[in-house]
Amino acid sequence: MTAAPPIEDYGLLGDTRTAALVSSDGAIDWLCAPRFDADPIFGRVVGGPAAGTFRIAPARPATMLTRRYRQHTATVETTWRVGERRLSLTDAMVAEVAGRLLPATLLVRRLVADGGPVHVDVDFDPRLGEHHHPPRTRGRGRDLVCTWGSLAVSLACAPDIDLDVGRPTVVTVAPGRPLTFVLAVAHREPLVHVDPAAAGDLVSEDEVRWNAWSAGIDEDLPYREAVVRSLVTLRLLTYSPSGAPVAAPTTSLPEHPGGVRNWDYRYAWPRDASIGIGAFLGVGKLAEARGFLAWLLHASRLYRPRLPVLLTLDGRHSPPERGLPDWPGYAHSTPVRVGNGAADQHQLDGYGWVLDGAWTLEQAGHRLYSETWRTMRGFADHVARRWHEPDAGIWEIRDDAAHHVHSKVMGWLALDRALRIADTHRLPARQRRRWETARDALAADVKERGFDAARGSYTRSYDSTDLDAALLVLPLLGIEDPHSPRVRGTIDAIAAELGAGGPLLYRYPPGRDGLPGTEGAFLPCSFWLVEALARTGRATEATRRFEALLDHAGPLGLYAEEIDATTGAHLGNYPQALTHAALVQAALALRRTESCRRPTCLLAATCGGPQ
Amino acid sequence: MDWAGWALFGLMATTALTAVMIAAQLAGLTRLDLPLLLGTVATEDPDKARVAGFFIHLAVGQGFALGYAAAFALLDRATWWIGALFGFLHASVALAVLVPLLAGVHPRMASHRAGPASTAALEPPGLFALSYGVQTPLVAVAAHVVYGMLLGLLLTAG
Numbered sequence: 001m002t003a004a005p006p007i008e009d010y011g012l013l014g015d016t017r018t019a020a021l022v023s024s025d026g027a028i029d030w031l032c033a034p035r036f037d038a039d040p041i042f043g044r045v046v047g048g049p050a051a052g053t054f055r056i057a058p059a060r061p062a063t064m065l066t067r068r069y070r071q072h073t074a075t076v077e078t079t080w081r082v083g084e085r086r087l088s089l090t091d092a093m094v095a096e097v098a099g100r101l102l103p104a105t106l107l108v109r110r111l112v113a114d115g116g117p118v119h120v121d122v123d124f125d126p127r128l129g130e131h132h133h134p135p136r137t138r139g140r141g142r143d144l145v146c147t148w149g150s151l152a153v154s155l156a157c158a159p160d161i162d163l164d165v166g167r168p169t170v171v172t173v174a175p176g177r178p179l180t181f182v183l184a185v186a187h188r189e190p191l192v193h194v195d196p197a198a199a200g201d202l203v204s205e206d207e208v209r210w211n212a213w214s215a216g217i218d219e220d221l222p223y224r225e226a227v228v229r230s231l232v233t234l235r236l237l238t239y240s241p242s243g244a245p246v247a248a249p250t251t252s253l254p255e256h257p258g259g260v261r262n263w264d265y266r267y268a269w270p271r272d273a274s275i276g277i278g279a280f281l282g283v284g285k286l287a288e289a290r291g292f293l294a295w296l297l298h299a300s301r302l303y304r305p306r307l308p309v310l311l312t313l314d315g316r317h318s319p320p321e322r323g324l325p326d327w328p329g330y331a332h333s334t335p336v337r338v339g340n341g342a343a344d345q346h347q348l349d350g351y352g353w354v355l356d357g358a359w360t361l362e363q364a365g366h367r368l369y370s371e372t373w374r375t376m377r378g379f380a381d382h383v384a385r386r387w388h389e390p391d392a393g394i395w396e397i398r399d400d401a402a403h404h405v406h407s408k409v410m411g412w413l414a415l416d417r418a419l420r421i422a423d424t425h426r427l428p429a430r431q432r433r434r435w436e437t438a439r440d441a442l443a444a445d446v447k448e449r450g451f452d453a454a455r456g457s458y459t460r461s462y463d464s465t466d467l468d469a470a471l472l473v474l475p476l477l478g479i480e481d482p483h484s485p486r487v488r489g490t491i492d493a494i495a496a497e498l499g500a501g502g503p504l505l506y507r508y509p510p511g512r513d514g515l516p517g518t519e520g521a522f523l524p525c526s527f528w529l530v531e532a533l534a535r536t537g538r539a540t541e542a543t544r545r546f547e548a549l550l551d552h553a554g555p556l557g558l559y560a561e562e563i564d565a566t567t568g569a570h571l572g573n574y575p576q577a578l579t580h581a582a583l584v585q586a587a588l589a590l591r592r593t594e595s596c597r598r599p600t601c602l603l604a605a606t607c608g609g610p611q
Numbered sequence: 612m613d614w615a616g617w618a619l620f621g622l623m624a625t626t627a628l629t630a631v632m633i634a635a636q637l638a639g640l641t642r643l644d645l646p647l648l649l650g651t652v653a654t655e656d657p658d659k660a661r662v663a664g665f666f667i668h669l670a671v672g673q674g675f676a677l678g679y680a681a682a683f684a685l686l687d688r689a690t691w692w693i694g695a696l697f698g699f700l701h702a703s704v705a706l707a708v709l710v711p712l713l714a715g716v717h718p719r720m721a722s723h724r725a726g727p728a729s730t731a732a733l734e735p736p737g738l739f740a741l742s743y744g745v746q747t748p749l750v751a752v753a754a755h756v757v758y759g760m761l762l763g764l765l766l767t768a769g
Contacts, residue, residue, distance in 0.1 A: 016727050034723075096726040104724045188738070213727060240725040242734040242742070287730055294732045301642045302744055314734060314742035315642065371657040 004029075004045060004330055007253055008554030008570040011069070011076040014236035015093040018105060019249035021045060021574070022076060022091050024064050024555075026057035027123075033105055033151065034187040036239060036246045037266040037313055041126040041153060041185075046252050046262075046336045048328040052127035056089060056109055056181070058082045059119040059170050069556055072214035072228055073207040074236055076556065085115040087173065092203045095210075103192040105185035108199040113173040120179070122161075123168040126153055130324050137165050143193055156182045158196035218284045220591065226550050227587045229557040230580035231283060234276060237577045238288070243295035244268035244313045245276050248561070248573035254333030255562055255572045259517035262329060264337050265573040267310045267318050270296055271350050271394070272577050274357030279584040281364055293361060296354060297375055305378035307350045309396070310343050318343040345392035346401070349470075351383045352410030352417075359417040362424070373425045380418035381431070384438035387411040388445075393461075394470050397513045403462040405450035406470040408442060413477050415439035443479055456489035460508060469498050469507045469525035472532040482536050491532050498525075500565035503548035505529055520562035520571040523549075527582035534589035542593070546586055559583070617680040618673075620765035624758045625672025629665065631754035641750045642743040643710075643736070651719045651733060672758070675701065679762045694763020695756045702755035706739045706748055 010021040010029070020031040020042070029045040031054075032038045043051030062080035069076055075092040094106040111120060126135060128148045135146030135153070143156045144163055157163065158180050161171050173179045180196040194202070213235070214228050221227050237246045245268050252262035273292040280288040299315035300307055310318055323335025358376050362368055368376070393404035415435050422432060449462045460468035471490055475482035498506045504521035511518055526549055533542035552563055554570060559579040561572030635641050647657060649671070650664025679697055683689035714722040714735040721731035740747045 017723070017725075096728055098722060098724050098726055098729065209728065235727055240727060240729050241721045241723050243721075243732070291730075291732070295734075298642065298734055301636075302639045304639075314737065316742075316745065369657050 006569055007330070007560050007572075007574045008558065010045070010554075010558075010574065011067070011091070011556045012074070012233060012236060012249070012558060012575050013076060013091055013093045013107065014074055014249070015095040015097075015105065016236060016238060016240040019236060020091075020093065020107065021250070024067055024078060025055065026078065026089055027053050027055035028091075028107075029053050030250060031107070032249070032266070033153070033185045035313060036237075036249055038187075039129045041128055041151075043127065043132075043327075045250070046327060046330045046333075047127075047132065047324075050127065050132045051327070052125050052132065053123060054109075054126070054183070055121065055123040055168075056111065057121055058087055059121045062087070067555060069229065069232075070207060071211075072232065073210040074232060075203060075207055082118050085113060085118050087118040087120065088112045088114070090203075092206065094199075094202045094206050096206055101192055102194065102202070103184035103186055104189075105183075106194060106199075106202070107183040108196075108203050109181040109183075110200060110203075111173045111179040113175050113177075115175065117172045117174045120171050120173055121168055122163065122171055122181075124155055124163055125166040131326070135165065145191065150188045152186045152191050154184045154186075154191050154193060156184075156193060156196050216284060221283060221587055222590050222594070223546070223550065223587050226553070226557060227283065227584055230583045231280070231285070233558060233575050233580045234279065234577055234584075235288065237575070238276075238291070239268070239313045242299070242314050243291040244299065244311070244315075245272045245292060245295075245577055246313070247272055247310075247578065248576045250573045251338060252327075252333065252336040253330050253560065253571075253573045255519040256333070256517040257331040257569075257571070258333055259515075260333075260335065261515055261517060261519055261572075262333050262335065262337055263573070264321070264340050265576070267312055267340055267343075268295070268299070269310045269350075270300065270307055271353045272581065274353035275578065275581045275585070277357035278360050279581045279588075281360055282588040283584065286364070286366070289361060289364075290366060293357060293372070296357075297372055300375070304375060305382040307354060307379060307382075308343065309345050309347050309350065309392075310340055341398065342392070342396040345396060346386075346389070347393065347396070348383065348387060348389075348391045348404075348407035349394050349410035351379045352413035355379060355414040355417040355421075359421055362421055368421065368425065373421065376418060376421060377427070377431070380415055380435055383411050383414045384434055387415075387438060387442050395507060395513070400514065402464075403449070404468070405446060405458050405461060406468055406473070408446040408450060409458075409471070409474065409477060409479055412439055412442045412446065412479050415442065416478060446479075451486060455493060456485065457493035458486070458490045466509050466512060467494050467497055469494050469505050469522065469528065472525060472528040475532050475535040488536060491529070491536065495529060502565075503529075503545040504552070504563060504565050520569075521565045522562055523552075523559050523576070523579040524561070524582040527579070527586040530586040531582075531589040534586070534593045537593075539590065539593040542586075542590060546590060549583075549586075616766045617676055620762055621673045621676025621680075622669065623765065624676060624761040625669050627761055628672065628754045628758040629668060631757050632750065635746075635750040635754070640744065641740075641747040643740050643747045643751065648713065648717070648720075648733065648736075652717060655719065655732070675758075676762060679759065680766060683763070683766055689763050689766040691760045691763045694759035694761070694766075696759070697763075698755040698757070698759025699752060701759065702748075702752040705755070706751055710736045710740050711738055 005023040013020040031042045032040045044053040062082045065079045067078045079088045090110045142160045143154045146153045182196045182199045248265035251264035255261035276292045277289045319339040321339035321341035327336035390401040460466040480487045500521035505525045507522035530542045530546045558575040560570035560574040561576040646661045646664030649667040650660030653663045720733040
């Protein structure tokens with residue numbers, strides 16, 4: 001296997017039902033069909049050459065000149081210089097297919113030559129499933145049709161060229177004669193063939209929609225371009241048929257190259273949905289924020305009052321976690337896993353995120369339906385009953401149930417937000433008293449057992465001296481005054497002791513998770529530090545760190561979960577929704593520091609944390 | 612044709628079917644909520660939708676009971692097991708055809724082709740409504756078998 005491109009080299013293409021990763025070498029090395037969590041038809045990024053790819057790139061040595069997203073769209077443009085000539089490749093998936101006779105998955109790739117004809121390598125090699133099954137192939141007119149049972153993929157090309165599956169072909173693109181490939185996928189339904197000549201218009205229409213969607217994002221955001229790219233990415237990672245937020249479109253991109261820290265993130269975490277509520281609401285996207293809460297209510301229905309750690313896109317339990325034995329992994333990082341074993345963990349913090357999301361919506365003037373309130377009451381009752389138990393914590397470390405301080409403060413948050421919502425909703429007095437008692441007991445417990453007085457900081461868990469960057473949420477909650485020495489001490493200790501260089505932070509002391517190898521700096525926490533600093537009146541430092549973090553973005557403005565603090569290489573599944581949501585939240589916190597200096601600040605809660 | 616029996620027992624059988632479905636929901640067996648699915652055609656508020664959907668479901672159930680009564684009249688006999696058989700067929704058709712079709716006409720239900728412009732809040736049920744939980748087909752079959760059995764039994768008595 002040739003060396004895989006760096007993770008951050010990949011661009012994300014998507015249609016909000018599934019997504020593809022395309023490298024600067026023109027290779028689509030990841031595309032699951034027909035949805036995010038299905039088997040990949042192009043899986044080379046973690047499955048090696050046998051797992052399939054769809055590469056279109058100059059046949060002769062070329063230099064990449066530019067690579068970018070068309071502004072505020074999901075279309076990637078790559079331009080190479082080949083000698084004195086230029087070749088441009090435009091990649092996009094068509095997101096809006098409802099109401100029209102179009103395939104549910106439609107990928108369009110268009111090549112344009114400039115300055116003379118350019119020879120191009122085309123390697124179309126789709127494979128399916130764990131064992132990389134090659135398809136049955138047949139021609140239908142000028143379309144190449146590949147089938148595996150109920151799944152079919154067609155590739156059309158204009159002008160017509162001879163293509164065979166798995167056999168790289170050299171074609172010539174002449175100036176003024178663009179070459180367009182259209183890949184359509186059908187699952188349990190007939191293939192819909194799309195004329196390549198019409199595909200360009202479909203992409204253009206989609207771009208207009210993405211532009212309009214982006215125009216609805218608040219104009220006064222600091223670092224707006226980075227925020228818009230993050231929001232478009234978050235929307236691309238939201239599965240439109242159910243509203244489920246996918247944590248990342250990939251599995252097993254490693255947190256430690258060559259190591260075992262490879263996980264399947266193609267599922268939806270209620271925590272991410274709740275964070276997404278704040279991110280989208282903060283920029284003026286109410287429909288998306290409400291959509292996340294609607295998904296939470298619907299998806300968690302079978303499990304209430306327990307809140308599952310993660311769910312499939314349609315609200316089912318994740319399949320059992322297992323490794324794919326013959327998959328070589330990205331940079332020899334094995335096992336490549338499908339399924340996620342964290343699904344059965346007890347994580348107290350999830351309830352805090354969810355109730356805070358509901359409260360945020362309520363604060364924004366969206367009154368909760370009675371059913372929503374009943375569900376939230378159930379969650380609050382569950383927290384009141386179970387807060388004193390150890391849990392797996394936000395980092396989902398296997399077999400390490402402990403009294404995580406972050407979990408406890410998020411449990412406090414769940415009860416506090418439930419009580420706040422109860423001010424405008426019906427709640428029996430006895431239930432209110434139960435929550436108040438539990439909230440106060442929880443606060444007393446965590447303040448006594450979760451705080452290291454010698455160090456002046458909250459700790460990772462009771463009876464531990466380790467730090468935990470998840471505690472950077474402290475100034476946002478209200479359990480402590482954000483300007484108190486205890487909160488500032490915690491922030492300062494985390495910044496000093498978990499710092500990985502520059503603006504980067506480890507989430508906990510490296511190596512303290514029982515797994516072999518180490519991991520990179522954790523990007524969501526690095527953005528949480530920006531938010532914590534901004535919320536505690538240190539706007540200058542927050543801004544400096546934020547700008548430095550923006551410098552760590554991939555060439556297309558995307559982020560993985562982690563970064564190698566030494567090399568700057570992105571690590572882990574990619575792009576990662578939590579990182580992009582944290583970026584948006586950090587930008588919103590920076591905006592608040594600016595607006596709070598003005599006399600027009602209305603919501604004290606959004607300026608200095610809830611009062 | 613037992614018109615009086617149809618009018619009364621159709622109502623009873625539909626109520627029983629609804630009760631089985633709700634009990635299954637409360638027991639955590641399925642997320643399929645027929646009153647909600649039907650009622651959200653009219654309103655977005657889940658609580659109001661359930662009330663509206665319950666009455667829509669009663670009316671729909673009454674319509675299906677007419678078909679059952681006509682079939683019993685055609686066979687010239689009505690027994691619990693024939694009713695159960697009808698219920699099984701009814702559930703099979705509902706799960707394989709009717710419920711998946713809802714995504715095409717329901718104003719608040721997304722389809723598997725939904726894109727960024729979709730503001731639909733309800734997830735599509737998918738084939739056999741499996742997206743609402745793997746036990747959903749079993750629950751639906753059980754509820755419809757109860758519905759058919761009751762009609763078979765009661766229409767016999769009527």
